[in-house]
Amino acid sequence: MIAVAIEKNLKVYRGKHVLKINHQFKTGSITRIYGPSGAGKTTLLKIIAGLIDPEKGTIRVNNVPWLDTGANISLSPQKRMPGFVFQDYALFPNMTVLQHLEYATNNRDWINRLLLLGQLDTLADHKPIHLSGGQQQRLAILRALAIKPRLLLIDEPFSALDPAMKAELITGLKPLFAELQATVLIVSHNPVELEGLADGELYIQPL
Amino acid sequence: MDLSPIWLTLKLASITTLLLLIVGLPVARWLSKGRSFLKTIIEAVITMPLVLPPSVLGFYLLLAFSPQHGLGRWLQDAFDVQFVFSFKGLVLASFIYSMPFMIGPVKSALQQLPASLAQASYTLGKTRWQTFKSVLLPNIKPSLLTAVVLTFAHTLGEFGVVLMIGGNIPGVTRVASIAVYDSVERMDYAAANTYSVILFTITFIMVISVFVFNKYQAKSPLE
Numbered sequence: 351m352i353a354v355a356i357e358k359n360l361k362v363y364r365g366k367h368v369l370k371i372n373h374q375f376k377t378g379s380i381t382r383i384y385g386p387s388g389a390g391k392t393t394l395l396k397i398i399a400g401l402i403d404p405e406k407g408t409i410r411v412n413n414v415p416w417l418d419t420g421a422n423i424s425l426s427p428q429k430r431m432p433g434f435v436f437q438d439y440a441l442f443p444n445m446t447v448l449q450h451l452e453y454a455t456n457n458r459d460w461i462n463r464l465l466l467l468g469q470l471d472t473l474a475d476h477k478p479i480h481l482s483g484g485q486q487q488r489l490a491i492l493r494a495l496a497i498k499p500r501l502l503l504i505d506e507p508f509s510a511l512d513p514a515m516k517a518e519l520i521t522g523l524k525p526l527f528a529e530l531q532a533t534v535l536i537v538s539h540n541p542v543e544l545e546g547l548a549d550g551e552l553y554i555q556p557l
Numbered sequence: 558m559d560l561s562p563i564w565l566t567l568k569l570a571s572i573t574t575l576l577l578l579i580v581g582l583p584v585a586r587w588l589s590k591g592r593s594f595l596k597t598i599i600e601a602v603i604t605m606p607l608v609l610p611p612s613v614l615g616f617y618l619l620l621a622f623s624p625q626h627g628l629g630r631w632l633q634d635a636f637d638v639q640f641v642f643s644f645k646g647l648v649l650a651s652f653i654y655s656m657p658f659m660i661g662p663v664k665s666a667l668q669q670l671p672a673s674l675a676q677a678s679y680t681l682g683k684t685r686w687q688t689f690k691s692v693l694l695p696n697i698k699p700s701l702l703t704a705v706v707l708t709f710a711h712t713l714g715e716f717g718v719v720l721m722i723g724g725n726i727p728g729v730t731r732v733a734s735i736a737v738y739d740s741v742e743r744m745d746y747a748a749a750n751t752y753s754v755i756l757f758t759i760t761f762i763m764v765i766s767v768f769v770f771n772k773y774q775a776k777s778p779l780e
Contacts, residue, residue, distance in 0.1 A: 438673055
């Protein structure tokens with residue numbers, strides 16, 4: 351169980367609003383997070399990952415405190431190690447597809463499996479600049495999976511994929527999530543995009 | 558023909574560049590992250606040698622490290638170290654004088670990298686050092702090369718600051734730029750020309766190499 355109760359002030363155009371979340375995510379569940387632009391969806395993922403600190407709140411993962419502002423506890427992202435797929439992919443321009451995965455893990459079998467899943471095995475020696483948008487997005491997902499995370503945070507994961515690739519990737523990802531027993535939080539604007547994948551929803555409303 | 562000023566200059570430029578790489582990279586990384594009043598002040602101090610007359614900097618270094626005064630006397634008494642009129646003093650002066658040429662381009666390049674690159678590395682469990690070494694530095698290679706070459710070339714050309722703190726001691730502090738001046742003073746134009754041609758050639762080759770390596774996109778020293 352991942353219990354999130356946080357408050358974060360967000361600066362938005364013409365003022366401020368508060369991102370206030372109090373939600374529990376069941377272990378192994380896949381939750382779609384949605385809401386209007388600027389509501390704080392990406393910020394929530396980054397707070398859970400330890401990349402941003404909220405003004406106050408707690409995050410407990412299987413009863414282990416990752417964040418407790420009252421007790422001055424905030425585990426670093428390196429200790430939390432969530433799989434994180436960034437909206438801009440955050441691929442490393444100096445690394446090839448294979449080097450991205452090798453940077454994340456030494457497990458050769460796992461790397462080969464991921465390359466096949468993402469259909470990037472033939473592009474292993476390509477750098478991001480030589481990949482299409484869809485291929486870059488798949489690489490970002492594979493890199494996040496490479497560390498076999500128990501928590502996967504995905505920001506707009508399938509926006510650059512064509513419908514066929516999207517369906518194929520989702521079909522491949524679902525059993526992988528189950529195998530990893532990963533709790534997955536996916537930010538997605540498109541309500542039908544995650545049909546058959548997500549089993550819960552969280553709407554973020556700006557306050 | 559005494560070539561010791563050329564070797565001394567190359568030695569000084571190499572040591573200064575190496576020291577600035579070791580110290581300048583972490584400082585550039587620190588400056589590139591966020592803003593604070595302290596960072597603004599430190600950045601202004603680092604940038605000062607770009608606009609300050611070298612003789613002014615040299616004068617204050619001379620006062621600061623003179624064995625007759627506070628810091629210089631303490632260094633002499635406590636560690637038997639004397640910076641004035643020594644090669645060590647030239648290294649210190651060059652280090653300070655060339656700081657903006659190393660730190661400026663590297664800091665700018667680091668600022669231009671998306672924050673998500675480092676964040677992605679952290680979520681993969683990598684430390685700040687691993688992230689800096691494997692992700693950030695390789696992606697600012699052109700700027701890093703520009704910084705190294707500018708630092709080296711700028712140190713080759715130093716005159717006022719090294720003359721003030723080092724003087725003109727053959728084999729110890731007489732670097733090539735001072736040897737040119739000294740030769741002209743002695744009306745030995747042939748020697749002045751030889752030193753000048755060597756300096757010109759070395760710096761031109763270095764600068765042109767950067768332009769070629771960076772595909773004609775050499776950065777301004779102020780970037």
